[in-house]
Amino acid sequence: MIFSSIFFLFVFLPITLFLYYVVPWKFKNFMLLLCSLIFYAWGEPVYVFLMLFSIVFNYLSGIEIDGYRKNENTKMLRYSFWFTVIVNLAILGFFKYYGFLVNNLNAILPFEIPYRELSLPIGISFYTFQTLSYIIDVYKGVVPVQKNFVSFGAYVTMFPQLIAGPIVRYTDVDAQLSKRTHSLYKFGQGVSWFLRGLGKKVLLANNIGMTYDAIAAILPAERSVLTAWIGCIAYAMQIYFDFGGYSDMAIGLGKMFGFEFIKNFDYPYISKSVTEFWRRWHISLGTWFREYVYIPLGGNRVSRAKHIRNILIVWMLTGFWHGAAWNFMLWGLYYGLLLLAEKLFLAPKLEKLPAKAQQAYCFILVLFGWVLFFSPTLKDAFVYIGNMFGIGGSGFIDSTGLYYLAQNLILLVICALCSTPWLWKKFRRFTLQKGKYPSVAAAVIYTAIFIFSIAYLVNATYNPFLYFRF
Structure with a gap:
């Protein structure tokens, strides 16, 4: 079940909200847990x-770790902590990387290891990182252990951010699990966030995504430079509005249930450097790796050699987190090397360039990164990048490229505008004016987004979610 589905919008969500608000406060977390388990089981009953x-496992481990910490039993504290971490990572590794490992072994061994390909449990990367954040913070004594099983279960399974984030660290919601605010104003804010996200996902990501899929299906030898660049830009817009829209819907749903989640995207395509891009893209993932990997390794308060090592480790892991394939590993390494280049010598030179030149530099590098990300294999990635430079394709401009440009020009312009804060600032400035007309206009706009989104979904055969199985 995904948020941008008719069943979720008109059946699951209304019933869940009704049940959540009619039960007394002491049962709200239980109701959220129950509905979240149903939401999860809807797509993967076995998992x-x-x-x-x-x-x-993590509930009991947290209590055990807290007990050893309070009793100052350092030896057992470390054993219990590392055992819990290893079990969590082993489960994630088995389901996510088992096939990748066997395939690579089969490529080098003189015999074949038979295996059955397993479907990846929905959201396992997200909820594994959430439980790890809890275990690490309890181990460090940063947060008190959660002894209420229902509250802990609600934290792990919370359906608004279960399958696509943002990755909610336990420190972010510890207090909210026992006390949070419900109000009509906050609920209205949640609806606004949700509708903006729905519009991004359905009206922008889905439509521009069809263009990318069509171009990706063209044989490399028949793909011109123009076509290749349009396809790459289309994917960049699709993944941003798809993932960013889903994160906005998650934040909106959180507000409807009284929670406050961190913003996961902050207009990353206006960034003037790759460093800034990763401060604006998938913020919760970057925060997780910084807090639980980069800083424990020593961060930047070590020698230059170790600092370089720390950055490369974080970005190799970031790439591997996204998928069990060598192209994801290279994608992570690509960004690690770019970030190192900026930190070590590029940053002063970039700052001397005009703002638009800095943004163009960053966006082009990000586009090459997306080629590594969306390509099925490394070979496919290099072939596609070659097409972008006229290597192995059908020239610079052809009728196919001109067709896709003409068909998608308006949509690409709309996507470009919506990927900057300019349009949103104009809208906010207008709606915050005094008088009833701005409020009425805002209501009309949000209603239109909802109606157009539903009209699209009723007959839609194309409604993917790119991060559904991360």
Whole structure:
């Protein structure tokens, strides 16, 4: 079940909200837990047992670790902590990287290892990182152990951010699990966030995504430079509005249930450097790796050699987190090297360039990164990048490229405008004016977004979610 589906919008969400608000406060977390488990089981009935194991295991482990910490039993504290971390990572590794490992072994061994390809449990990367954040913070004494099983279960399974984030660290919601605000104003804010995200996902990401899919299906030898660049830009817009829209919907749903989640995207395509881009893109993932990997390794308060090592480790892991394939590893390494280049010598030179030149520099590098990301294999990635420079394709401009440019020019302009804060600032400035007309206009705009989105979804055969199985 995805947020941008008719069933979710008109059946699951209304019933869940009704049940959540009619029960007394002391049962709200239980209702959220129950509905979240149903939401998860809807797509993967078998894997709900895996999630229940994760809840029970980490709940009991947290209590055990807290007990050893309070009793100052350092030896058992470390054993218990590392055992819990290893079990969590082993589960994630088995389901996400088992096939990748066997395939690579089969490529080098003189015999074939038979294996059955497993479907990846929905959201396992997200909820594994959430449980790890809890275990690490309890181990460090940063947060008190959660002894209420229902509250802990609600934190792990919370459906608004279960399958696509943002990755909610336990420190962000610890207090909210026991006390949070419900109000009509906050609920209205949640609806606004949700509708903006729905519009991004359905009206922008889905439509521009069809263009990328069509171009990706063209044989490399028949792909011109123009066509290749249009396809790459289309994918860049699709993944931003797809993932960013889903994150906005998650934040909106969180507000409807009284929670405050961190913003996950902050107009990354206006960045003037790759460093800035990763401060604006998938903020919750970057924060997680910084807090739980980069800083524990020493961060930048070490020698230059170790600092370089720390950055490369973080970005290799970031790439591998996104997928079990060598192109994701190279994608992570690509960004690690770019960030190192900026930190070590590029940053002063970039600052001397005009703002637009800095933004163009960053956006072009990000586009090459997306080629590594969306390509099925490394070979496919290099072939596509070659097409972008006229190597192995059908020239610089052809009728196919001109067709896709003409068909998508208006949509690409709209996507470009919506990927900057300019349009949103204009809208906010207008709606904050005094008088009833701005409020009425805002209501009309949000209603139009909803109606057009539903009209699209009713007959839609194309409604993917790119991060559904991360």
